[in-house]
Amino acid sequence: MGLHYLRRTIELTANYFDGRKVGCFGNAGYRKTTDLSKLCACIEDLTGSGIIRPQSTVFTDLGCGDGRVNFLMSYFVRLSIGLEIDSEILSEYGPRKNELISLLRSEGAVLPPENIFLIQGDSLDDRTFDEVRSQAGVDFVDVDLFYTYITLHDVFAEKIAERGRPGVYYLVYGFSRILPGYESFELVNRDVGAQEIAALFRKK
Numbered sequence: 001m002g003l004h005y006l007r008r009t010i011e012l013t014a015n016y017f018d019g020r021k022v023g024c025f026g027n028a029g030y031r032k033t034t035d036l037s038k039l040c041a042c043i044e045d046l047t048g049s050g051i052i053r054p055q056s057t058v059f060t061d062l063g064c065g066d067g068r069v070n071f072l073m074s075y076f077v078r079l080s081i082g083l084e085i086d087s088e089i090l091s092e093y094g095p096r097k098n099e100l101i102s103l104l105r106s107e108g109a110v111l112p113p114e115n116i117f118l119i120q121g122d123s124l125d126d127r128t129f130d131e132v133r134s135q136a137g138v139d140f141v142d143v144d145l146f147y148t149y150i151t152l153h154d155v156f157a158e159k160i161a162e163r164g165r166p167g168v169y170y171l172v173y174g175f176s177r178i179l180p181g182y183e184s185f186e187l188v189n190r191d192v193g194a195q196e197i198a199a200l201f202r203k204k
Helices: 003-018 036-048 068-073 093-106 126-136 153-163
Strands: 058-061 079-084 116-120 145-149 169-173 185-189 198-203
Touching: 003 036, 003 068, 003 093, 036 068, 036 169, 036 198, 058 068, 068 079, 068 093, 068 116, 079 126, 116 126, 145 153, 153 169, 153 198
Parallel strands: 058 079, 058 145, 079 116, 145 169
Antiparallel strands: 169 198, 185 198
């Protein structure tokens, strides 16, 4: 499949989900949604620098919401894993996936790989990763790139510091000028994709 078709696919995917932004109070508090058009620039940066490798990278979104980031990332990684504690929010993925796939088909675009695993559970609970192992065949230490919106970013950093392997990357979306510092992590890139929205860290 040519690069033109993939670029068109990514554009269609980003536009579809960005047209369905969410900002409401739900069971777990205020819900924030990644801007996929900005994330596309971040992905291009990360693939260009070799941090994302399509044949090997295991990606995990620690609060995946409706799975939009996982759908987009599936085109660039080996495994795209998403964890979401709120079953109602996660249930939005199926209908939206079906609608988007219909759109992609009608446009002659590239359909997503069969590498997306969305799991309902608490990202901080080890039992959730037991389910990840069961469904996707990987464990916490096998993840190459963790991702989160700013919600619970510091708590997730502690979890990755505790269980992630040395050198694992942590991409945090939602920051601009003031960046956090995490114990056991080094700041690799303070402005991934030059979008003034995402910072990349690596476990020492």
